[in-house]
Amino acid sequence: MLNINLIAERRARKLREMISLRWSIIGLALLMLLMLGLNITMWFDLRSNRNDLKVQSNLLVELQSEYAVLQKINQEISEMGPIVNLLDEVRISEQTWMIILADISLVIPHNASIENITTLGGKDGIKLRFSGEALDQDTVGAFMETFSQQTLWADPADLGQISASRIKAEGQRVRFDFSVPVRGMLGGEL
Numbered sequence: 001m002l003n004i005n006l007i008a009e010r011r012a013r014k015l016r017e018m019i020s021l022r023w024s025i026i027g028l029a030l031l032m033l034l035m036l037g038l039n040i041t042m043w044f045d046l047r048s049n050r051n052d053l054k055v056q057s058n059l060l061v062e063l064q065s066e067y068a069v070l071q072k073i074n075q076e077i078s079e080m081g082p083i084v085n086l087l088d089e090v091r092i093s094e095q096t097w098m099i100i101l102a103d104i105s106l107v108i109p110h111n112a113s114i115e116n117i118t119t120l121g122g123k124d125g126i127k128l129r130f131s132g133e134a135l136d137q138d139t140v141g142a143f144m145e146t147f148s149q150q151t152l153w154a155d156p157a158d159l160g161q162i163s164a165s166r167i168k169a170e171g172q173r174v175r176f177d178f179s180v181p182v183r184g185m186l187g188g189e190l
Helices: 006-107 137-150
Strands: 112-122 125-134 163-166 174-182
Touching (some): 006 137, 112 137, 137 174
Antiparallel strands (some): 112 125, 125 174
């Protein structure tokens, strides 16, 4: 039997091939558009990342300079630490010094003057060394006696030796020098 619809069948096959070819071309065009879109997106993303990298690099340079300044400040703080600790100890001992100076002003005789007070620190504690002038040696002795009786901080057991010498130009005046141990204080406390 002869197929009369051979032409129609060929037409239908060609039509199916044309539809397949169209869809293939459309698919290929869509694939090309998709790849073009992805490439454009990647280009913008790369450009954005480069800008971000520049910004972050600039920020890193700024932070490195700030970090260098911070390290310098930390180094200064560590160098100044002992001075700060000493000043803190001085601030704490200020009240003790006020008591000592008030006691000295109360016990010094009218005929004597103190020219120099020096602190001497050692492993047994602190001693205050007084040097000055007095009318005579009796005044210096009375001065040392009042230290042992009227001050709370002077250790009466060991007032030290007095050294006195006459000043020839002034006649009767005597130059004195003696040490007074401070009771219960070690070097850092005063």
